[in-house]
Amino acid sequence: xxxxxxxxxxxxxxxxxxxxxxxxxxxxxxxxxxxxxxxxxxxxxxxxxxxxxxxxxxxxxxxxxxxxxxxxxxxxxxxxxxxxxxxxxxxxxxxxxxxxxxxxxxxxxxxxxxxxxxxxxxxxxxxxxxxxxxxxxxxxxxxxxxxxxxxxxxxxxxxxxxxxxxxxxxxxxxxxxxxxxxxxxxxxxxxxxxxxxxxxxxxxxxxxxxxxxxxxxxxxxxxxxxxxxxxxxxxxxxxxxxxxxxxxxxxxxxxxxxxxxxxxxxxxxxxxxxxxxxxxxxxxxxxxxxxxxxxxxxxxxxxxxxxxxxxxxxxxxxxxxxxxxxxxxxxxxxxxxxxxxxxxxxxxxxxxxxxxxxxxxxxxxxxxxxxxxxxxxxxxxxxxxxxxxxxxxxxxxxxxxxxxxxxxxxxxxxxxxxxxxxxxxxxxxxxxxxxxxxxxxxxxxxxxxxxxxxxxxxxxxxxxxxxxxxxxxxxxxxxxxxxxxxxxxxxxxxxxxxxxxxxxxxxxxxxxxxxx
Numbered sequence: 001x002x003x004x005x006x007x008x009x010x011x012x013x014x015x016x017x018x019x020x021x022x023x024x025x026x027x028x029x030x031x032x033x034x035x036x037x038x039x040x041x042x043x044x045x046x047x048x049x050x051x052x053x054x055x056x057x058x059x060x061x062x063x064x065x066x067x068x069x070x071x072x073x074x075x076x077x078x079x080x081x082x083x084x085x086x087x088x089x090x091x092x093x094x095x096x097x098x099x100x101x102x103x104x105x106x107x108x109x110x111x112x113x114x115x116x117x118x119x120x121x122x123x124x125x126x127x128x129x130x131x132x133x134x135x136x137x138x139x140x141x142x143x144x145x146x147x148x149x150x151x152x153x154x155x156x157x158x159x160x161x162x163x164x165x166x167x168x169x170x171x172x173x174x175x176x177x178x179x180x181x182x183x184x185x186x187x188x189x190x191x192x193x194x195x196x197x198x199x200x201x202x203x204x205x206x207x208x209x210x211x212x213x214x215x216x217x218x219x220x221x222x223x224x225x226x227x228x229x230x231x232x233x234x235x236x237x238x239x240x241x242x243x244x245x246x247x248x249x250x251x252x253x254x255x256x257x258x259x260x261x262x263x264x265x266x267x268x269x270x271x272x273x274x275x276x277x278x279x280x281x282x283x284x285x286x287x288x289x290x291x292x293x294x295x296x297x298x299x300x301x302x303x304x305x306x307x308x309x310x311x312x313x314x315x316x317x318x319x320x321x322x323x324x325x326x327x328x329x330x331x332x333x334x335x336x337x338x339x340x341x342x343x344x345x346x347x348x349x350x351x352x353x354x355x356x357x358x359x360x361x362x363x364x365x366x367x368x369x370x371x372x373x374x375x376x377x378x379x380x381x382x383x384x385x386x387x388x389x390x391x392x393x394x395x396x397x398x399x400x401x402x403x404x405x406x407x408x409x410x411x412x413x414x415x416x417x418x419x420x421x422x423x424x425x426x427x428x429x430x431x432x433x434x435x436x437x438x439x440x441x442x443x444x445x446x447x448x449x450x451x452x453x454x455x456x457x458x459x460x461x462x463x464x465x466x467x468x469x470x471x472x473x474x475x476x477x478x479x480x481x482x483x484x485x486x487x488x489x490x491x492x493x494x495x496x497x498x499x500x501x502x503x504x505x506x507x508x509x510x511x512x513x514x515x516x
Contacts, residue, residue, distance in 0.1 A: 035246050036165050037154050044187060046154040047216045053124045053151035056220060060123055063229045065328050066222055068336040068342045070122040076341070076363075077370045078114035089393035098387055099394075106145055111382055114374060120150035121207055123333075125218035128153050128162070129205040131176055131381070135385040136200045137193055138181065142386040148204065155216040162189055162204045176203040205372060205381060210293075225334035228327040235320045235327075242485075257304035260350075270357055336366040363399050371396045418453050420447035 041048050060067045084096060103110050113129070121127040122326075126143050128148040134140035153173075161182050162173040173180040181195035182188070184202075195201070210220030222229075253276060264270055334341060338358035339345075375394055381390040411428060414420045422443045426436065437443065445455035 010242045032339075036152075037163075040154075040163065040170070045157045046165060047157050047214075049154070050211070050214055050219060051223065056124050057223075059222060059226070059229060062233060063331060065331045065342065066229060066335075070119060070222075072333060072337060073122050073370075076116050076367050076399050077372060078396060078483075079111050080109055080116045080397050080399070082394060084392045085395050087391055087393050093329075095387075095389045099383060099389055099392060100410075102142065102382075102387060108147070113145060116147045117207065118370070119208060121218075121220075123220055123222075124150050125209045125220040125223075126150055126390070127207040128171065128248050129207075129271065131205055131386075133203070136197050138200075141388070145205075145382075150374065153204075156187070157216075158189075160189060160481075161201075161215070163187065163231045164204075164258065167436050172201050173204040176201070176205045177385060205377060221335050222331065223334075225330045228330040228334075232324060232327040235323055239320065245324050252309050254307040255304065257329045276457040280331065315369060315400070317404040336362060338362050352414075359399070367399060371398075384433055416449055418448040421446055435469065 035052055035054070037046060037048070040046055052335045058098075060070060075108075084099060106113065108116075117127040117129055128150050130146040130148050131142050132146070148164065152165050152166055154165075155161075155165065160175055160178055160180065162175070163175065164171045170185075172182050172184050172187040174180065179192050180202035181190040181192055183195055184199050185191060203386045208506045210221060211217075211219040213219070265274075333341070338355070338361075340355040340358060341362065375396060383392065383394060411420065411425055415422075416424060422445075423437045426438075426443075440453070442455060446450045447453065
């Protein structure tokens with residue numbers, strides 16, 4: 001096969017074939033992975049995804065922030081554990097034991113299973129779980145759940161089946177809850193219960209990140225920021241190439257005068273050019289090598305001059321830092337994940353931390369909607385339709401972004417303003433600090449600046465009379481000695497007596513007030 005050594009452009013410039021070959025190599029390395037379903041879409045009536053799932057999966061290996069965001073979201077959504085909540089008073093404990101038995105007998109914990117599925121969901125836009133029934137009987141309850149790597153699955157156009165291809169093996173599944181059978185090898189739809197037991201397709205529970213462009217697949221949040229990922233790769237490659245060249249900038253060699261290039265080789269290069277190229281190749285291994293050039297000329301007239309001028313001496317890393325930060329921010333904005341969740345410290349415009357506010361927004365707008373989707377599917381297909389449970393519901397644990405100091409400050413202010421009682425405080429904080437409620441009446445009273453406002457105080461009449469008598473005496477002292485230096489002390493005593501006598505009277509008269 002013949003090979004071109006140089007090419008002429010429309011403007012008359014000659015470009016070396018080596019240069020074009022180098023770009024061809026770069027293009028080849030960016031080729032998209034082969035779609036293993038390419039020959040099956042038309043034959044098996046499968047729907048092609050909007051983006052190649054294998055290419056989307058590769059993005060996790062190409063960008064640090066994208067990978068961390070995907071795994072952080074999956075953990076926050078589905079990897080923090082779960083709980084069962086009653087849906088009515090006096091729920092059936094038998095139903096609860098049935099649910100726990102089902103979940104505890106799975107090969108992987110529900111947190112692990114759902115976490116893996118939602119790594120797929122965030123990276124590809126959809127996720128798949130396999131549900132197997134007892135004895136593969138469609139009339140029996142579910143027996144096992146398993147994760148199916150979503151990039152190996154495609155949806156059939158009828159919306160009733162899914163197909164998995166791995167190597168040369170093809171396996172068919174049916175949509176969860178379908179009232180029909182699917183042959184696991186041929187994909188043929190059959191009447192419910194008529195497929196051979198060993199060839200009866202298991203069911204698939206699918207989760208889709210909705211996009212109006214497809215009725216079968218979703219799109220991952222990263223799609224609008226794919227350009228930012230590739231831009232960051234270009235920044236990285238530029239810097240690697242620069243430092244591999246020991247920071248030597250690009251140079252242009254100018255030769256003027258009566259220069260004799262001599263004979264050109266088959267690539268159109270002179271011996272002079274090859275000596276220069278060889279020198280810069282040697283710099284990679286020996287950065288201190290010396291360049292010695294012999295300049296061929298045609299006679300002594302018009303002296304030959306050689307100038308080597310750097311085309312660029314500025315290191316681009318400083319400007320690339322801003323470019324990298326812009327790319328990072330675009331990736332995180334696409335995911336809706338605050339930098340704080342990835343361990344990146346950020347401050348607000350006034351210098352304060354925005355971690356608490358941004359995490360709350362992330363929790364409400366990203367995590368909780370996805371958790372509600374998972375809970376709805378598990379409750380409907382597994383608990384209600386599968387196990388026949390109606391008294392309990394499955395719920396995923398939320399991100400714990402509570403600020404204990406802030407909560408305690410608020411609770412203290414509410415207590416001082418007679419808004420909550422000591423026992424109500426213990427209800428909120430008791431579990432964290434090992435506190436228990438008390439049955440003493442004072443623990444259910446409200447206190448305004450330390451004074452009970454609704455506590456019944458039963459004081460004997462003789463004690464109340466003595467207190468009132470003391471109050472009158474102190475009042476008399478103040479009136480008889482208006483200029484006394486101790487009047488301020490008497491006033492304090494008088495105020496205390498007024499509080500005590502007022503509280504006692506309030507308690508006896510049941511008027512629920514400590515002050516008159």
